[in-house]
Amino acid sequence: MTTQHDPIDPVAPEGVDLERPNVARVYDWFLGGSANWAIDREFGSQVLKQFPEVKTFARVGRDFLGRGVGYLARQGITQFLDIGSGVPTVGNVHQIASAINPDSRVVYVDIEPVAVAHSQLLLEREGLLGRHAVLQGDVRDPADIWKRALETGVIDPRQPIGLVLVGLLYFLGPDEPVYEMVQRYLDFLPSGSYFLSSHLTEDGVTRKEGDNRENVQELYKKTSAPFHLRSRAEFTAFFDGLELVEPGIDWMATWHLDEADSRASDRFADDPTFTGGLGGLGRKP
Ligand SMILES: C[S@@+](CC[C@H](N)C(=O)[O-])C[C@H]1O[C@@H](n2cnc3c(N)ncnc32)[C@H](O)[C@@H]1O
Numbered sequence: 294m295t296t297q298h299d300p301i302d303p304v305a306p307e308g309v310d311l312e313r314p315n316v317a318r319v320y321d322w323f324l325g326g327s328a329n330w331a332i333d334r335e336f337g338s339q340v341l342k343q344f345p346e347v348k349t350f351a352r353v354g355r356d357f358l359g360r361g362v363g364y365l366a367r368q369g370i371t372q373f374l375d376i377g378s379g380v381p382t383v384g385n386v387h388q389i390a391s392a393i394n395p396d397s398r399v400v401y402v403d404i405e406p407v408a409v410a411h412s413q414l415l416l417e418r419e420g421l422l423g424r425h426a427v428l429q430g431d432v433r434d435p436a437d438i439w440k441r442a443l444e445t446g447v448i449d450p451r452q453p454i455g456l457v458l459v460g461l462l463y464f465l466g467p468d469e470p471v472y473e474m475v476q477r478y479l480d481f482l483p484s485g486s487y488f489l490s491s492h493l494t495e496d497g498v499t500r501k502e503g504d505n506r507e508n509v510q511e512l513y514k515k516t517s518a519p520f521h522l523r524s525r526a527e528f529t530a531f532f533d534g535l536e537l538v539e540p541g542i543d544w545m546a547t548w549h550l551d552e553a554d555s556r557a558s559d560r561f562a563d564d565p566t567f568t569g570g571l572g573g574l575g576r577k578p
Contacts, residue, residue, distance in 0.1 A: 302330050308406035315517045316464065317405040321380040323351035328380040328407050336516065343508040350568055352557035354491060357545040357572045358459045359384040360552035361489040364538070364574065365455045366393035370487060372448050374478075376402040376432045377461030381415045386457060387425045400442045401427040405517070423447075432461060433469070435477035453485035459572075462531065463493045464518040475531050482577055488535060491545055491572040492528040493520065498569045506569065528571050535575030545570035 305311055314336035318329040322337045325348075329337075340347050362373065371394045375386045378401040390397035401412045412427040426445035430438045442448055456478055465471045479488060500506075513519045529542050540548070544565035546558040561568050 305330065306406060306410050310517065313517055314515065315405055315407070316513070316520075317379050317403060317408045317517075319516065320351055320460070321382060323348045324355060324382045326380055326382045328411050336512070339512055340509050343505040343512065345503055346567075347509070349557050349560055350570065353546050353555070353561065353568050354460050354570060355382070355384060356553070356555040356557055357491055357548055357570070358386070358457070358489075359389050360549050360555070361459070361572070361574055362386050362389045362455065362457070363393065363552045364549055365487055365489065366390045366397065368487070369394075370453055370455045371397045372452060373397070373399045373455040373457055374402070374438075374442055374448065375399060375457040375459075376430075376438065377458060377464070378403050378408065378412065378427075379460070380405075380408045380411045385415070387416075387421065396424075398447045399425045400445055400447050401425070402430045402432070402438055402442070403427075404429065404431050432458070433465070433474060435474055435481070439478070439481045450481070451483060453487070454482050456482060456486065456488045458488070458490045460491055462490060462528075463520045463522065466519075466521045472530060479534070479577060484577055486577045487538075488532065488575045488577070489573075490528075490531060491570055492531075493522050493569055494525060494528065494571050495522050495569065496525045497566050499564055499566050501567065504567075522569075525571060528573070532573055532575040535577055538574040538576060542571055542573040544568060545572040548572045548574075 311330055311332055314333045318333040319337045322329040322334050373386050373390060387399040403409055409427055409429045416422045416425050426447045428441050443450055448454060525542060546561040546565035546568045
């Protein structure tokens with residue numbers, strides 16, 4: 294793999310590491326965005342060879358996020374803390390929430406400078422900075438993220454909050470205190486708040502020809518953030534102490550399809566297990 298820059302690539306903003314493919318930028322490429330560099334696209338093409346459905350999978354994840362936020366907005370949740378928010382592409386949390394409750398407020402957090410810079414730019418362009426905010430931070434530090442999220446003034450800690458950790462927890466390995474970390478965030482939230490999350494799994498997944506997903510996991514070891522699969526039971530344990538919204542932990546491709554159309558998910562209607570993506574939403578009593 295080369296670190297040569299493609300002539301069509303923009304100059305990388307400060308702090309952007311072009312030595313390794315970056316998971317936020319690769320995901321952006323899967324979704325058809327432009328916040329990626331040659332090294333990310335080369336890597337994404339290697340993944341595509343091992344797992345030709347990967348772009349549709351990314352779309353399924355994004356659609357799940359949108360349906361979860363739409364559901365929450367309809368329950369009257371008007372403030373969101375979206376961690377691991379990624380490069381904004383289509384259907385961003387503030388857009389979905391505001392379409393339902395125009396006074397919605399969102400704090401975005403991501404570890405990757407390009408994701409933060411693009412979110413900042415989008416909010417500036419839409420004239421929404423102030424009502425929404427973006428922070429660079431590591432989800433592994435709940436106290437720091439919570440403190441800085443409140444300092445933005447965007448979130449009122451006395452009112453229910455939608456905590457969104459979608460497409461994120463699998464970047465934290467088995468040796469990290471991931472359950473304690475999620476619990477810290479849940480402890481901060483007032484009663485009536487919700488936790489929306491998703492995870493990759495091998496549990497109950499059917500395999501089709503040309504599906505070499507274990508090679509994808511191997512490839513990701515070269516990136517900024519290798520990923521780790523969890524079983525359905527391990528994912529469910531993140532929701533301990535919460536009331537799971539029906540239908541409970543489900544395949545992302547089928548969770549609350551009533552919320553919005555999802556052409557990507559429809560592709561997997563005959564076998565949603567194939568996506569290997571689980572999703573769930575829990576309410577803090
Ligand atoms: C697969 S993308 C998901 C983006 C978005 N949540 C979605 O579902 O469309 C994962 C995002 O998590 C971010 N991320 C990875 N590790 C992180 C960490 N330790 N703290 C904060 N963000 C992280 C990556 O930079 C990337 O933007």
